[in-house]
Amino acid sequence: MLEIKEQPAAPAGPEPAAFEGWKAKDLLDTDTLSTANIETIMETAEAMREVRARPVGKVATLRGATVATLFYEQSTRTRASFEVAAKALGADVVNLSASGSSVEKGESLIDTVRTLEAIGTGVIVIRHKSSGAPYLAAANTSASIINGGDGTHAHPTQALLDLFTMRRHVGSLQGRKVVIVGDILHSRVARSNVWTLLASGARVVLAGPPTLLPRTLALSGELGGCEVTADFDDAIAGADVVMALRIQKERQEGGLIPSLREYIRGYQLNATRLKRANPGALVMHPGPMNEGIEIAPDVAHGLASVIEEQVANGVAVRMAVLYLIVTGRAP
Numbered sequence: 001m002l003e004i005k006e007q008p009a010a011p012a013g014p015e016p017a018a019f020e021g022w023k024a025k026d027l028l029d030t031d032t033l034s035t036a037n038i039e040t041i042m043e044t045a046e047a048m049r050e051v052r053a054r055p056v057g058k059v060a061t062l063r064g065a066t067v068a069t070l071f072y073e074q075s076t077r078t079r080a081s082f083e084v085a086a087k088a089l090g091a092d093v094v095n096l097s098a099s100g101s102s103v104e105k106g107e108s109l110i111d112t113v114r115t116l117e118a119i120g121t122g123v124i125v126i127r128h129k130s131s132g133a134p135y136l137a138a139a140n141t142s143a144s145i146i147n148g149g150d151g152t153h154a155h156p157t158q159a160l161l162d163l164f165t166m167r168r169h170v171g172s173l174q175g176r177k178v179v180i181v182g183d184i185l186h187s188r189v190a191r192s193n194v195w196t197l198l199a200s201g202a203r204v205v206l207a208g209p210p211t212l213l214p215r216t217l218a219l220s221g222e223l224g225g226c227e228v229t230a231d232f233d234d235a236i237a238g239a240d241v242v243m244a245l246r247i248q249k250e251r252q253e254g255g256l257i258p259s260l261r262e263y264i265r266g267y268q269l270n271a272t273r274l275k276r277a278n279p280g281a282l283v284m285h286p287g288p289m290n291e292g293i294e295i296a297p298d299v300a301h302g303l304a305s306v307i308e309e310q311v312a313n314g315v316a317v318r319m320a321v322l323y324l325i326v327t328g329r330a331p
């Protein structure tokens with residue numbers, strides 16, 4: 001007869017009671033997070049980082065939970081780190097792409113998330129090319145929805161892992177100058193970062209070609225509190241953190257930048273420009289990078305770069321978000 005052995009006792013995980021303070025069904029953007037909520041997520045991520053540093057690097061805190069990644073757009077970092085994060089907490093993981101799923105047969109987003117909910121999925125991480133898609137999903141399922149990047153709108157876990165990485169090096173962001181350079185207009189990363197950085201007291205400067213800057217948004221107050229400039233050389237002076245964004249080649253085809261050569265001349269993060277920043281300034285990039293375009297290879301891989309650390313911290317931060325969402329909803 002088949003013998004089913006009891007699973008070995010799981011290593012202890014962080015105590016849920018220690019991290020009360022953010023109880024939400026979904027994480028759709030950072031703009032709904034208070035300073036206290038952000039602090040809770042950062043503290044929880046620090047505990048998760050310690051879990052990852054242990055010899056096993058896993059706990060069974062979310063055993064019995066199922067997390068789905070539902071990606072309608074390409075991803076390496078976000079998708080892989082959510083999967084690693086969920087498994088590191090003992091959850092089961094279902095990975096779905098638009099290609100190869102019933103989405104190709106015309107199934108709607110709402111029907112897809114309801115199908116996942118019906119098979120017992122409690123958390124669904126969605127990436128979608130349409131801004132707002134995760135909001136539609138969240139309103140039509142009782143599963144928790146985490147926005148893994150929607151169109152040009154938001155990428156909350158990227159902003160949280162960016163903040164976590166900055167804090168580990170800089171400490172408090174209060175009064176620190178953070179410059180984000182590139183295609184601000186279409187960047188969900190920039191938008192979500194603005195909220196967490198302003199909530200942390202940072203001075204935020206958005207720099208890029210005039211055609212890729214949301215001047216009207218800044219003036220209307222939607223990104224209130226940020227400085228916006230087309231002069232990157234001026235912006236980078238005295239910066240504590242410089243984050244370069246991917247220049248999306250389709251923008252060039254759309255005529256929003258005159259040529260890659262012009263872009264490089266005015267906006268590439270290179271060693272000469274980096275000398276204008278404060279000594280020890282951090283170099284960041286959410287990835288994927290176009291090395292040689294928005295960032296010079298020697299800077300991307302230089303001593304000031306924390307780009308690989310951002311990716312590594314993505315696991316701890318996503319563990320924290322999954323943990324807080326699942327345990328926050330537990331009866």
Ligand code: CP
Pocket residue numbers: 074075076077078079149155158286287288
């Ligand atoms: N930063 C980021 O979202 O990367 P991926 O597209 O690889 O997930």
